[in-house]
Amino acid sequence: MTLVDRFLEYVKFDTQSDELTNMTPSTPGQMIFAQHLEKELHKLGLSDISLDENGYLMATLPGNISDRKVPVVGFIAHLDTSPDMSGRHVSPxxxxxxxxxxxxxxxxxxxxxxxxxxxxxxxxxxxxxxxxxxxTLLGADDKAGIAEIITAVDYLMKHPEIKHGDIRIAFNPDEEIGLGAHKFDVARFGADWAYTMDGGEIGELEFENFNAAVATVTFKGRNVHPGYAKHKMINSMRIANQFVIMLPRWETPEHTEGF
Ligand SMILES: [Zn+2]
Structure with a gap:
């Protein structure tokens, strides 16, 4: 199967993640897709294939270098697509x-x-x-990554003249909702280092990241009949606005670059 065929097959799976379900994977479609990939990895003949209850699928392409020890390299991609737009009935x-x-x-x-x-x-x-x-979304983020990794290991299996150490691959759920690394079992993965194949330009290598932490701030007001409001009513929306205005205006992602 070619890279493009694989990709076009993968985008048929609806794997949108969902911030609100509090489950891992956050949506059942991700597990269905992981099970499909699990079968494909078996068919390709990879080793140590395991899919855990949280939807983390891992496998090994054994190395073909016997005369010396080389590091185990990992490749990772995510199963889910963004909750922001539908990933159902994608028609590429x-x-x-x-x-x-x-x-x-x-x-x-x-x-x-x-x-x-x-x-x-x-x-x-x-x-x-x-x-x-x-x-709909296309879902190239990150089904392109999955298609790349599987096609690469498929290629390496058919070309034993290319020498490599053990290669570990992993596909994880819920990256788009900030929980991809959450239940990733680093010890089970067992790579000395690893690369994530994700949306980006050809040839781009990112080696640092911003902090995407979330803070939830709650403003509580006091509801008083407007006719008797003076010195009593507290409008939570006004306080929230005041709070936002206090944040440094030019220190936002849309106004900064570098560090
Ligand atoms: Zn991504």
């Missing part, structure tokens, strides 16, 4: 040899992908692009 389409300019995703609904809004599109003129009909 391949735009062959992209000539530049607008791509009409959906003429009926008037949805267009334009370099005016996404100038990086122009980096891919002349290439084949996979797009949706504009009403």
């Amino acid at each position: 389409r391949i735009v062959e040899n992209y000539p530049g300019g607008d791509i009409v995703l959906n003429a009926t609904d008037g949805i267009t992908l334009s370099p005016e809004e996404f100038p990086e599109l122009l980096n891919y003129v002349g290439q084949d692009l996979i797009v949706t009909d504009g009403n």
Whole structure:
């Protein structure tokens, strides 16, 4: 199976995560997809394949170097897609040899992908692009990562002349809701170091990250009839606004870069 065939098969699985279920995986579709991948890894003939109750799927491609010890390298990708937009009934389409300019995703609904809004599109003129009909996510984040990793280990198995140590692979749920690493069993994975294959430009290597921690601040007011409100009513919305305005205006993600 080619990389693209794999990818087009994977995007059929609805694996949107959900911030509100308090379960791992947060949605059943992720486990269904993990079980599908588990079968595929068995068919490919990988070793130590294990899928735990939380939806973390791991496997090994044994090394083929016997005369010396080499480190175990890991590759990781996530099963879920963003809760922000539907991942159900994804209908992908391949735009062959992209000539530049607008791509009409959906003429009926008037949805267009334009370099005016996404100038990086122009980096891919002349290439084949996979797009949706504009009403769902494509799910390339991160099914592209999964397709890349499985296709790479498939290739390495068929090409034993390429020498490598043990390679561990892992697919985890709920990255998009900040819980991907939550129940990741590092000891069970057992890699000396690992790389996450995730959305990004070709050739990009990220080696640091921002802190995506969340704080929940609750403002409590006091409800008083407006006719008798003076010195008594406390409007929680006004206090919340005051709080937001107190945060340094130029120290936000949209106004900063570097460190
Ligand atoms: Zn991702």
